[in-house]
Amino acid sequence: MADRVVKVIEKAAENGMDVMWDIYPYNCSNTYINIVLPAWFxxxxxxxxxxxxxxxxLRLEIFLIRKLLGFDFADIQIMNAAFTGGKELNGLNLREAAKELGLxxxxxxxxxxxxxxxxxxxLFHRFSGDEGHQEILEALIAHPLSLYETDAVMRREGFKNPSSVGAFPKILGKYVRERGLLTLEDAINRMTLRVAERFGIKDRGVLRxxxxxxxxxxxRETIQDNT
Known part of the structure; x- marks a missing residue:
């Protein structure tokens, strides 16, 4: 649906609406695991x-959703199991955890x-593609209406979202230096001044x-995502 959504946003911007989107350079999202639960539950x-x-x-609905949307239990990776005795599951996807538990x-x-x-x-992988198919992600990162963010839930323990420390280095290394999707100056501008202006932060975003x-x-020749 990305192409259709972008066209809607572009049209709104052309008509004078102050609208943009933010994005980080990974094919996963992080949130609470109950995001898979339907409203009635x-x-x-x-x-x-x-x-x-x-x-x-719920079992039946999850089965149907998997068939219709094409996601797999292996696409859901546990960041923090958040219960006593669950630490050994951190970092495993649900298929790996199931094998570990015999369920x-x-x-x-x-x-x-x-x-x-x-x-x-x-972490919900394949959220916007995968490592072999990043066309949508690249198009959204390069688009002039996008700004950059980390959007990571941070905890002292558990498996971390790579975005928490890798988002900006990955944009500067992979998408600027290697892929040439945008200039270094443009990328830094979207990480600093334009974001500060967007949120009305007056005391930073530019060297002055x-x-x-x-x-x-x-x-600039070596920066990369090491996560």
Missing amino acids: LEDFDRNILSNFAKNR SSFETMFGIIKKSKGKALA RGKSADIVLFN
């Missing part, structure tokens, strides 16, 4: 998590949701007398 979570009927209905992938996912009360964090002295030094 979430509306009465405490009751449904204990109901066999609700569990079986089905659905039972593993449901168990994590139940034990963590929906507070487990997960009277501004905060937040400076990052890097080698």
Whole structure:
């Protein structure tokens, strides 16, 4: 749907609406694992998590969603299981965790949701492509209406979203230096001044007398994402 959505935003901008999007350079998103739960389940979570009927209905719906959207349990990677004894699952995808526990992938996912009360964090891969198919991601990064961000949920423990420390180095290394999608100056401008202006932050974003002295030094020939 990316092409259609971009056209809608472009048209709105052409008509005078102040609209942009933000993006980070990875094919995954991070959020709570209960994002996979439908609205009816979430509306009465405490009751449904204990109901066999609700569990079986959810099992069927997850099966249908997987068939229709093409995602797999291997696409869901546990960042922080968020329950006592769950640390050994951090970093594993649901298929790997299921093998470790000797359960089905659905039972593993449901168990994590139940034990963590929906507070487990997960990375959802193939969110906007994969390492072999980044056409959509590259087009969105290069588009003049995009700004750059990290959008990472940070915790002291668990598996980290690579975006938390790798987003800007990856844009500068892979998409600027290697792929030539945009100039170094344009990329830095979208990471600093334009973002500060977007959020009304007056004291940073540009090197100028009277501004905060937040400076990052890097080698443009070697900077890369090491995550």
